[in-house]
Amino acid sequence: MNTKTEIIAVGSELLLGQIVNSNAQFISRELAEMGFNTFYHTVTGDNAGRLTEAVKTAQSRSNIIIFTGGLGPTKDDLTKEAIAGHLNVNLVMDAEAMASIEEYFVKVKRTMTENNRKQALVLEGAHILKNDTGMAPGMALESDGIIYLLMPGPPSEMRPMFLNYARPYLLERLGVQEKIMSRVLRYFGIGESQLESELEDLIDSQTNPTIAPLAGDGEVTLRLTAKHREATSATQLLNEMEQKINARVGDYFYGYDSTSLLQEVTDALIERKTTIASAESLTGGLFSEQLTTVKGTSSVLMGGIVCYTNAVKENLLKVKQETLRNHGAVSEQCAREMAENIRHLAGSDIGISFTGVAGPEPMEGQPVGTVFIGISSKNETEVHKLNLAGSRDGIRKRSVKYGCRFLMKHLEKHTAI
Known part of the structure; x- marks a missing residue:
């Protein structure tokens, strides 16, 4: 199936700028990993008419339409009602969802209001997606060649x-x-433009793996x-591409997946049983x-x-x-003694x-x-001397990250502190 995916986020709070549409970002990233093409992001408020118009538009150009939001118990939660209509x-x-909702209210010793039953309603004939961390179940329904x-x-x-549920469903269904x-x-320690420049030919010729x-x-x-x-062959493809990439930019590489510089530094200190103490002026204890x-x-x-004053x-x-x-x-001399x-x-x-x-002003003749x-x-x-740009808060945060990077290099150089 040639996937043409569209994500429709429902919620007036998104249009008002009260929250960021992080759901669309997350789903797009996951779909890209699955090899699915996402061509459109749509946001609509809590209005049945406008949501229906958005669905009509999506039907004309997409064969997978993913909705987030509007499954709750209140009157402005109207996604499934609009789509059902x-x-x-x-x-x-859905009996299982209803039992789970009732069990929740018993557990927290609260009286369940009647509108909570609304959360257990699902599209007839839909494949149910369990909600392990909330009340309203998700659902998947195919109609006229389109998956909702x-x-x-x-x-x-x-x-x-x-x-846990939608991704496996889509992979199996398709x-x-x-x-x-x-x-x-x-x-x-390397900017996005420089990194892409160093890897331009690899990025331009990417097929499998993608970068x-x-x-x-x-x-x-x-x-x-x-x-x-074969999973082993997929892993080998990743290993080979990683080796090509880090042969060029490996000096800036520090870890995988969801780790952080702070996590890597802490792990390195613990592994080496090495203690640390800090003297902070610029960063104020950050x-x-x-x-x-x-x-x-x-x-x-x-x-x-925290030694903010002389x-x-x-x-x-x-x-x-x-x-x-x-x-x-x-000065270098002061940083050394500190x-x-x-x-x-x-x-x-x-x-x-x-x-x-x-910042915001220079100090001691030194620029921000x-x-x-x-x-x-x-x-x-x-x-180490740095010349950083950006806001006051940005300079402080990046200084901490550079400190972690320099500390990692120091630990690698002196394996037995």
Whole structure:
């Protein structure tokens, strides 16, 4: 089947800009991995007439129409009612869904209102998609050669429903025999345009595996997707493409799939049984705060000092007065002493420091975006200078990520700290 997929998100809150349509992004990404073509995204408010018009338009150009939202208990949840009316299909009670809803209200010791029964109504003859994290089930119905797929709006309900039930349904219904496997490669320290330039010929000639670049939050990811009847062969295709890619840009590669720089740094510190402490001026404690969000950090993070003023740098962190007077707080010399001193004060294996100018105004003659990051261990102390662009908040966040990258390189260079 030549798939022409359209996603229709239902909800006035989307049109008002109150929430982001992350569902369409998620579904499009998953469909691309499955080898399905998504040509249109449509958003409509909670209005039966406009939703019906959107369905008519989609029917003229798509053979898979996926809906998110409008399956709840209130009067403005009208997706299945509108589609039932348009397709001349009855809505019937799904006994399993109704039992699950009743069980939920018993569990939370609340009285179920009558409108909650509405959530258990489904299109007659539809294939039911279980809702493991909510109440309203999803459903799939084929009519006149078009597959209609209805799922709830909350991402916490829609995403597991799609992965666990909708995706297998579509693959089986459309007779997809090939194994589809994907792998996300994560890069930091290289821009999207530079990465694509380095891989231009590979991207232009992609067939199997496919290569999908995606930039966001100061990082770049490549999603590789391979198809083959044998899973081992699909994996081999991914391995071969990854090797070609990282032969060119491997210096910026740091991990796979849903990992993060913070996760990789924490794992490396734990594996090496290496402790760390931080001295933060520019970042104001952001490095330590973010590190503590990662499981296992308590075994390696000794603590830190937020030394936003020169007085705290000098009196608490013991940065030399002449260093601050002769070179300033935004300097290689200050970053070096901050990293070395926090390591000694905390008794940690590594000290990391952040100092610089986040803006909005220059400081000590240094332009906005000037950043010094120091890393000190018993082996050496190194200081990295950056010239970053962007907002004040963006500079601070990217400084933390660069700190993680430099720390990873330091750990790799000195395997036994």
